Amino acid sequence: MIAVHAEHLSKSYRIYPRPSARLQELLSFNRVNRHKDFWAVEDVSFEVERGKTVGIIGVNGSGKSTLLQLVAGILQPSRGTVTAEGRISALLELGSGFNPEFSGRENVFINGALLGLSRAEIESRLGAMERFAEIGEFFDQPVKTYSSGMFVRLAFAVAINVDPEILIIDEALAVGDGIFQHRCMHKILQLKKEGKTIFFVSHDNSAIKRLCDEVILLDGGRRVALGDPDSMVQKYLELMYAREKRYATESNSKSNVDSGGAKNFFDIPPEAVVSTIPNVDHRFGDGRAELLGIEVSGEEGIPKRSFAPGERMQVKISARFKEALETPIIGFIIRDPLGVDLSATNTDYDNAPLGKAKAGEIRTVDFDVQLPLLRPGNYSISPAVADGTAFRHTMCDWIDNAVVFSIETGEFIHGMMRLNISVKVH
Numbered sequence: 001m002i003a004v005h006a007e008h009l010s011k012s013y014r015i016y017p018r019p020s021a022r023l024q025e026l027l028s029f030n031r032v033n034r035h036k037d038f039w040a041v042e043d044v045s046f047e048v049e050r051g052k053t054v055g056i057i058g059v060n061g062s063g064k065s066t067l068l069q070l071v072a073g074i075l076q077p078s079r080g081t082v083t084a085e086g087r088i089s090a091l092l093e094l095g096s097g098f099n100p101e102f103s104g105r106e107n108v109f110i111n112g113a114l115l116g117l118s119r120a121e122i123e124s125r126l127g128a129m130e131r132f133a134e135i136g137e138f139f140d141q142p143v144k145t146y147s148s149g150m151f152v153r154l155a156f157a158v159a160i161n162v163d164p165e166i167l168i169i170d171e172a173l174a175v176g177d178g179i180f181q182h183r184c185m186h187k188i189l190q191l192k193k194e195g196k197t198i199f200f201v202s203h204d205n206s207a208i209k210r211l212c213d214e215v216i217l218l219d220g221g222r223r224v225a226l227g228d229p230d231s232m233v234q235k236y237l238e239l240m241y242a243r244e245k246r247y248a249t250e251s252n253s254k255s256n257v258d259s260g261g262a263k264n265f266f267d268i269p270p271e272a273v274v275s276t277i278p279n280v281d282h283r284f285g286d287g288r289a290e291l292l293g294i295e296v297s298g299e300e301g302i303p304k305r306s307f308a309p310g311e312r313m314q315v316k317i318s319a320r321f322k323e324a325l326e327t328p329i330i331g332f333i334i335r336d337p338l339g340v341d342l343s344a345t346n347t348d349y350d351n352a353p354l355g356k357a358k359a360g361e362i363r364t365v366d367f368d369v370q371l372p373l374l375r376p377g378n379y380s381i382s383p384a385v386a387d388g389t390a391f392r393h394t395m396c397d398w399i400d401n402a403v404v405f406s407i408e409t410g411e412f413i414h415g416m417m418r419l420n421i422s423v424k425v426h
């Protein structure tokens with residue numbers, strides 16, 4: 001049985017060049033046309049069977065939230081249709097659903113009534129909601145006094161305790177703390193088992209893989225692919241990677257890094273030198289040497305950004321020396337999802353001395369890393385080129401968070417990593 005059916009679903013917004021243009025249009029009784037139509041969701045069709053969990057992924061602004069709001073009936077489509085069978089409970093992006101002036105308890109009653117529950121039905125579930133949200137006496141305080149985490153806790157408690165047939169969840173888990181996230185995940189899995197239909201938007205690829213039966217990939221409001229979670233997440237990463245590359249090319253061409261001449265001068269085959277830096281959060285150093293690029297790839301040397309715990313990863317870093325250096329070193333730091341230094345290496349520390357560097361010379365180093373059994377999340381790499389030893393050096397060029405890669409697994413890893421361990425029982 002089909003629970004949700006969307007056909008050519010589209011939503012457009014009017015975009016005005018200036019705020020005053022809207023007024024002009026209004027005052028002319030729409031005889032003057034000053035707006036452009038912007039399609040936040042365009043021509044999206046799909047069918048979802050009852051009991052399936054559907055993930056929706058895509059970069060920021062690709063139309064995920066708009067699509068969910070259309071399915072939930074909160075937005076009216078500009079074109080196309082969407083039909084849903086059964087009671088829908090939606091947990092949308094922060095800010096929707098609650099009246100800030102009313103208390104948590106009052107909002108529960110208002111929301112429950114909107115979802116078609118009787119007062120008695122709401123009262124019978126109030127205890128469960130209060131327990132699930134676990135926000136203590138704030139339950140009777142106005143919602144405007146809530147932290148964003150408390151807000152999500154209440155919203156989630158309501159959404160899953162109103163006995164929905166279709167549950168729609170937009171990103172909300174990300175705001176809760178670790179314990180609450182686990183509690184939500186547990187509850188969602190339970191609802192999934194009970195045969196509810198679930199729509200789930202998240203930037204957390206592991207959660208998508210763990211929860212979803214099928215995934216819709218959106219880009220620019222359009223459905224670019226629909227399929228199983230693994231291949232959709234892979235497609236999504238490719239999409240992000242292409243975007244990142246475009247961004248890097250643009251920002252590199254803006255900075256006056258001129259590596260082309262030097263490359264030819266020293267006759268280095270261009271493919272050995274990496275010349276893109278995906279991201280620059282912060283950069284410092286005395287400028288005697290300059291990082292030209294960094295690339296992260298898998299064992300086969302093909303660039304990628306998603307790894308399994310324990311996989312092999314190649315990190316390639318190129319740097320140009322503007323002056324002759326006696327003891328150049330090239331290396332990097334890996335930071336965990338919380339920004340904590342996880343580990344670091346460089347050519348001196350791992351015994352691969354570069355020798356002296358001549359002025360104008362470009363050097364490239366390949367690091368072959370066996371990743372630990374890290375927990376899922378986004379990790380960053382900050383490369384550096386310096387002069388000295390691993391323990392005593394002057395920094396020539398350091399770039400914070402130049403590349404981000406993700407660790408993905410459906411397996412639960414407790415703490416920072418899983419130990420590489422063997423257990424014997426006597």
Ligand SMILES: Nc1ncnc2c1ncn2[C@@H]1O[C@H](COP(=O)(O)OP(=O)(O)OP(=O)(O)O)[C@@H](O)[C@H]1O
Pocket residue numbers: 013014038039040058059060061062063064065066067
């Ligand atoms: N009320 C609105 N008026 C005009 N444009 C809008 C409106 N709401 C959304 N948009 C635009 O529609 C596009 C899709 O927005 P949407 O919020 O659906 O993206 P998203 O995929 O949920 O992004 P994110 O990952 O950042 O949550 C964006 O370009 C956004 O600017």
Ligand SMILES: [Mg+2]
Pocket residue numbers: 064065066093
């Ligand atoms: Mg969104």
